[in-house]
């Protein structure tokens with residue numbers, strides 16, 4: 001019985017002390033990035049799929065994050081992948097660089113448009129892609145015209161999730177119980 005309690009305590013301690021997954025080749029800052037291949041997927045479907053996987057379409061908010069993606073994640077890839085930004089309010093297609101938003105609500109203060117983009121070339125080019133034709137600089141891409149889209153980039157937070165109070169209480173309870181049993185046996 002004592003051994004069983006101690007085993008349980010050990011397991012609980014292992015859970016409580018568990019460290020978040022070690023940094024991988026795919027992590028930068030507090031995020032991890034993966035490319036999901038899904039040829040021709042619409043931006044909206046990609047956004048939902050990224051959220052269902054526990055993350056969001058990648059948001060690139062600094063030169064460093066951008067370089068990391070180009071050097072480590074997108075390197076040697078072909079075609080184009082959705083990123084987590086959309087444009088609002090450009091109904092007359094006259095201001096292609098204005099009113100871009102990250103899906104996370106992060107501030108839009110970094111951009112890496114290809115020299116010929118954003119160009120509103122096709123109907124509703126209101127979603128952001130990173131494109132091998134432009135050495136993975138950015139393109140405003142239309143969801144209705146996505147032959148070039150090969151998939152999307154998912155960004156997931158690697159910050160540890162807080163331990164629920166119930167697990168702490170359970171752990172404390174088991175420790176207390178094993179202490180009591182030890183005393184009782186003496």
Ligand SMILES: [Ca+2]
Nearest residue numbers: 059060061155
């Ligand atoms: Ca980001």
Ligand SMILES: [Ca+2]
Nearest residue numbers: 119120121140
């Ligand atoms: Ca374009």
